[in-house]
Amino acid sequence: MKSIGADLFRGHGRLDGPRRITVTGDDGERLTLTARHAVAIATGSRPLLPDLPGIGEVRPWTNRHGTDSSTVPGRLAIVGGGGVAIEMATLWQGLGSQVTLLARRRLVSRMEPFAGELVAHSLTQAGVDVRIGTQVAAVRRPDPAGPVTLTLDDGSDLRADEVMFATGRAPGTEDIGLDTVGLFPGTWLEVDTTCLVRGVDGAWLYAVGDVNHRALLTHQGKYQARTADDAIGARAAGPPLDDGPWGDHATTADQHAVPQVFFTDPEAAAVGLTAEQAARSGHRVKVVDLDFTAAQGANLHADDYRGHARMVVDLDREVLLVWFPLILDLSIPYAGAARLPEDVYLGRWLAITAVLFAASALALALKLRRVHRAARATKTTRSGS
Numbered sequence: 001m002k003s004i005g006a007d008l009f010r011g012h013g014r015l016d017g018p019r020r021i022t023v024t025g026d027d028g029e030r031l032t033l034t035a036r037h038a039v040a041i042a043t044g045s046r047p048l049l050p051d052l053p054g055i056g057e058v059r060p061w062t063n064r065h066g067t068d069s070s071t072v073p074g075r076l077a078i079v080g081g082g083g084v085a086i087e088m089a090t091l092w093q094g095l096g097s098q099v100t101l102l103a104r105r106r107l108v109s110r111m112e113p114f115a116g117e118l119v120a121h122s123l124t125q126a127g128v129d130v131r132i133g134t135q136v137a138a139v140r141r142p143d144p145a146g147p148v149t150l151t152l153d154d155g156s157d158l159r160a161d162e163v164m165f166a167t168g169r170a171p172g173t174e175d176i177g178l179d180t181v182g183l184f185p186g187t188w189l190e191v192d193t194t195c196l197v198r199g200v201d202g203a204w205l206y207a208v209g210d211v212n213h214r215a216l217l218t219h220q221g222k223y224q225a226r227t228a229d230d231a232i233g234a235r236a237a238g239p240p241l242d243d244g245p246w247g248d249h250a251t252t253a254d255q256h257a258v259p260q261v262f263f264t265d266p267e268a269a270a271v272g273l274t275a276e277q278a279a280r281s282g283h284r285v286k287v288v289d290l291d292f293t294a295a296q297g298a299n300l301h302a303d304d305y306r307g308h309a310r311m312v313v314d315l316d317r318e319v320l321l322v323w324f325p326l327i328l329d330l331s332i333p334y335a336g337a338a339r340l341p342e343d344v345y346l347g348r349w350l351a352i353t354a355v356l357f358a359a360s361a362l363a364l365a366l367k368l369r370r371v372h373r374a375a376r377a378t379k380t381t382r383s384g385s
């Protein structure tokens with residue numbers, strides 16, 4: 001902080017009216033700061049526990065316990081089907097727990113359906129009891145030193161030594177003085193593309209990172225912070241904002257091209273829109289699928305190599321959208337080989353290279369077609385004139 005000329009004040013920060021912040025230190029001392037131009041909120045998110053009967057008595061685990069527990073429960077029930085749930089299932093099954101994963105709907109439902117299917121398959125292969133389409137109706141731990149019993153929606157009971165909920169996130173805005181600027185405590189902060197909070201007069205309050213609920217990932221938070229920083233500077237200096245799509249002061253990628261990886265085994269990775277999202281947004285798309293089982297490099301390195309990649313191509317613009325960060329709608333959910341030995345990562349990269357090679361070939365073909373069409377159009381115009 002010092003090296004960039006910033007002052008650091010430690011304590012609990014709260015808004016105290018427009019452009020004003022109070023910081024309460026551990027010793028209870030309160031300091032008031034007033035900003036000349038802007039205040040940025042970056043208070044993140046916390047795990048959200050469902051309002052289930054008995055939840056208060058079972059000492060539920062969240063991702064926090066999932067990463068700092070020093071004991072391995074014999075049986076661990078994990079509730080959820082998103083990224084945190086599948087990563088925790090991979091981790092704790094690997095550490096020796098017998099994991100039961102309870103998901104309401106298909107796993108990683110924001111990715112292409114095959115990604116969730118491959119992850120479910122590999123978790124099952126690793127010994128996880130994957131139950132999809134299952135809801136928890138109640139939990140209880142009558143003996144504080146004993147196991148947890150989960151009552152499921154079909155009326156059956158499941159016993160576990162610990163239960164972890166990976167059922168979503170809540171905004172870290174309960175105690176930050178939102179009410180002093182006309183906003184509601186405990187709500188996500190809705191922002192425009194420059195990360196300026198909506199509903200506050202005077203263009204001075206920004207929110208970056210999880211707290212604005214745009215894309216709950218570290219790299220997206222950093223991207224938002226950089227963009228908001230530039231926007232604050234531009235607003236202060238007075239030049240017009242460049243906040244159109246992909247402008248310097250716009251967090252356009254949040255809505256079109258969020259890269260993400262789930263560290264399961266195999267990993268599942270994606271960037272951009274799924275085929276369904278692209279079609280729903282009105283794009284005319286071509287879906288290109290590649291089954292890694294057929295990738296020669298991969299099979300050279302591992303038996304039973306499994307994996308799948310998909311590209312979604314925008315046919316109207318005739319571009320392969322991954323190659324140019326300015327162009328959107330590319331989706332590559334990828335699930336590589338299960339249980340690969342360390343030296344087989346080369347095989348995985350060979351497989352990815354195969355996909356990229358196929359993508360290049362397709363891009364070239366589309367480009368040639370466009371050039372050919374343009375040449376034909378020029379010829380027609382000339383012969384017509």
Ligand SMILES: Cc1cc2nc3c(=O)[nH]c(=O)nc-3n(C[C@H](O)[C@H](O)[C@H](O)COP(=O)(O)OP(=O)(O)OC[C@H]3O[C@@H](n4cnc5c(N)ncnc54)[C@H](O)[C@@H]3O)c2cc1C
Nearest residue numbers: 011012013042043044045063084209210216217218219221
């Ligand atoms: C299990 C799990 C795995 C994840 N894995 C990945 C991953 O692999 N890759 C990835 O990109 N993302 C991952 N994420 C998401 C990532 O952790 C978040 O998107 C990221 O941490 C958000 O950053 P942030 O700065 O908005 O909030 P946070 O990292 O939550 O930081 C908020 C900070 O604000 C402080 N704070 C809160 N209130 C106040 C206050 N009133 N006054 C002063 N300080 C305050 C908090 O103490 C905290 O230090 C994962 C999340 C989870 C739960």
